[in-house]
Amino acid sequence: MSQEFFSEIPKPKEFEVLTKRIQQFCEKHADTPRIVLVTSGGTTVPLEKNTVRFIDNFSIGTRGSSSCEYFLSQPCTAVVFLHRVNSLRPFTRHFTNTNFFELLVPGDDGQIMVSQEHFPKVKKNLERWSLCQKDGSLLEVPFTSLSDYLWMLRVCCEAFKPLGSKVIIYLAAAVSDFYIPNYEMAEHKLQSSEGAPDIQLKMVPKMLKPLVRDWVPDAFVASFKLETDDEILIKKAKKALEIYHHELVIANLLQTRKERVVFVSNDAEEIIQVSQEEREAGTEIEAKIVDRLIALHQSFVEK
Amino acid sequence: MSQEFFSEIPKPKEFEVLTKRIQQFCEKHADTPRIVLVTSGGTTVPLEKNTVRFIDNFSIGTRGSSSCEYFLSQPCTAVVFLHRVNSLRPFTRHFTNTNFFELLVPGDDGQIMVSQEHFPKVKKNLERWSLCQKDGSLLEVPFTSLSDYLWMLRVCCEAFKPLGSKVIIYLAAAVSDFYIPNYEMAEHKLQSSEGAPDIQLKMVPKMLKPLVRDWVPDAFVASFKLETDDEILIKKAKKALEIYHHELVIANLLQTRKERVVFVSNDAEEIIQVSQEEREAGTEIEAKIVDRLIALHQSFVEK
Numbered sequence: 001m002s003q004e005f006f007s008e009i010p011k012p013k014e015f016e017v018l019t020k021r022i023q024q025f026c027e028k029h030a031d032t033p034r035i036v037l038v039t040s041g042g043t044t045v046p047l048e049k050n051t052v053r054f055i056d057n058f059s060i061g062t063r064g065s066s067s068c069e070y071f072l073s074q075p076c077t078a079v080v081f082l083h084r085v086n087s088l089r090p091f092t093r094h095f096t097n098t099n100f101f102e103l104l105v106p107g108d109d110g111q112i113m114v115s116q117e118h119f120p121k122v123k124k125n126l127e128r129w130s131l132c133q134k135d136g137s138l139l140e141v142p143f144t145s146l147s148d149y150l151w152m153l154r155v156c157c158e159a160f161k162p163l164g165s166k167v168i169i170y171l172a173a174a175v176s177d178f179y180i181p182n183y184e185m186a187e188h189k190l191q192s193s194e195g196a197p198d199i200q201l202k203m204v205p206k207m208l209k210p211l212v213r214d215w216v217p218d219a220f221v222a223s224f225k226l227e228t229d230d231e232i233l234i235k236k237a238k239k240a241l242e243i244y245h246h247e248l249v250i251a252n253l254l255q256t257r258k259e260r261v262v263f264v265s266n267d268a269e270e271i272i273q274v275s276q277e278e279r280e281a282g283t284e285i286e287a288k289i290v291d292r293l294i295a296l297h298q299s300f301v302e303k
Numbered sequence: 304m305s306q307e308f309f310s311e312i313p314k315p316k317e318f319e320v321l322t323k324r325i326q327q328f329c330e331k332h333a334d335t336p337r338i339v340l341v342t343s344g345g346t347t348v349p350l351e352k353n354t355v356r357f358i359d360n361f362s363i364g365t366r367g368s369s370s371c372e373y374f375l376s377q378p379c380t381a382v383v384f385l386h387r388v389n390s391l392r393p394f395t396r397h398f399t400n401t402n403f404f405e406l407l408v409p410g411d412d413g414q415i416m417v418s419q420e421h422f423p424k425v426k427k428n429l430e431r432w433s434l435c436q437k438d439g440s441l442l443e444v445p446f447t448s449l450s451d452y453l454w455m456l457r458v459c460c461e462a463f464k465p466l467g468s469k470v471i472i473y474l475a476a477a478v479s480d481f482y483i484p485n486y487e488m489a490e491h492k493l494q495s496s497e498g499a500p501d502i503q504l505k506m507v508p509k510m511l512k513p514l515v516r517d518w519v520p521d522a523f524v525a526s527f528k529l530e531t532d533d534e535i536l537i538k539k540a541k542k543a544l545e546i547y548h549h550e551l552v553i554a555n556l557l558q559t560r561k562e563r564v565v566f567v568s569n570d571a572e573e574i575i576q577v578s579q580e581e582r583e584a585g586t587e588i589e590a591k592i593v594d595r596l597i598a599l600h601q602s603f604v605e606k
Contacts, residue, residue: 044359052477052531052557056347056359060389086363086389092402099395100403101432104425107416112425114407114415122407122415129404174355178499196481196504203499228355254355 002210008182009147018141019155025080025139026159033076034166037156039173040064041084043146047180047199059174061087063286067172070290078137080156085142091129094121146176150207157215165301167219168293169211174226179204208244220297221246228254237264247300250289258285263292305513311485312450321444322458325383328442329462332381337469339374340459342476343367344387346449350483350502362477364390366589370475373593381440383459385476388445394432397424449479453510460518468604470522471596477529482507511547523600524549531557540567550603553592561588566595
């Protein structure tokens, strides 16, 4: 079923280049003790072939980009960051609401430099970013549409498969459940003169099934479940575990996602949260999520 | 009709603060010879009240942000830049594909500075940006959803109305023609277990009508018409002029929008284009669009 679906959706433009890069990254990290795929940001679903309009998911990649940073601060860990173009990225995310010209001032010697005010924060993040560039522990792979995402997810998993249980798949991207098949898509921009269109969506096959069963059968797979309705959240998380047989569902509500998540596994429901005081002191919930997840992965590897 | 529509759509969160800012800007520029409203970027249409999914338009704000720069480089001109959050902005847009850490290097004295390689481009744009901050010729007003955009568009026009014919309204934003009325919107995230949804959209009333007739009756109004089908482009541009009675429709095709536009007015069709050589030498079509538009506005004022 997934094989058939892939034959119907277009490959990303830079498919060959990106695939090569991912394969080389995995070869390089064949002996690295832990390798993580973090997916981040939302996917678009085009409504027309010459895409003017599309359906998008609300996600700027906060969860994925911050988790990526915390994975990178673990020892002996390499990360592939599969992210939506223009969504948040590790280290630069701390400056996202800042016009970067605001960080700069003219120096005495005609140079342009980072202002005293912003210096500590820029220095800290620039150093961490530079280190990742130097030691090659981070590979950033971009996507925009749902089909780009699914293709690159599969390529990453296939490259990770030989690495066995040291692989963590951390599915934080907000992926559309729906799409419009190519053959039903309008060639040109929908004309407003023809009245408001009625958009008929189709379900995307659940990729978690082939991912867990075939693509990376030995990996530690964590998926996210985001809802707005508290009453169905845990039930839906448990159901996902039953269907896909992976290790962990991280359940969260849109309204409280920065304060509280629930780790739902086969034998436990564990609440992870940050208090108001912790948040004010700068603790992000992703720091705790990643710490706990690394411990669970450790037990998983030892089993 | 538009009045009724406004009563049905929510106001932006920061409505009062933004309105105040726009009014103060107009008071300050009461004697500035030319005042321009540039709209830029796409609008979102939420599919749910607790917004997880939305329909978006393909637009990163290239046209609007670059035009804004060229308006600002005209003498005696003030600009309100009504733009989609996270879309391109004047001056910083030149660094949009650059991770800003790539621009920085450690200096000898422990400072962090802009690298030699990027220095000329950063210096030029930083200086122009700083000048606009200092002389107050630019006001940036953000929006995200269709309803945010429409509310702020109306507020800007109302503040501009007393300024008469020295006002240019330059509507480069890619605004959705469709929306989902509040009363038809789902409270919670659409559930994939209930199958693929069928999304029924409604037409947004054409705001260009009240804008030209009531909101800014003395202003020079230029709208854009973007299509993917060459055969209907000019016909649709002319039809817009007939219906709304404004000064100018700038018609363009998605495929060639960076090379060629057609100025469609009541008495002429004028092609504005940049050659391959000009583009390679760094000339943007918006430079020519703005130059020509300023000339047309000049004649308009003199009449």
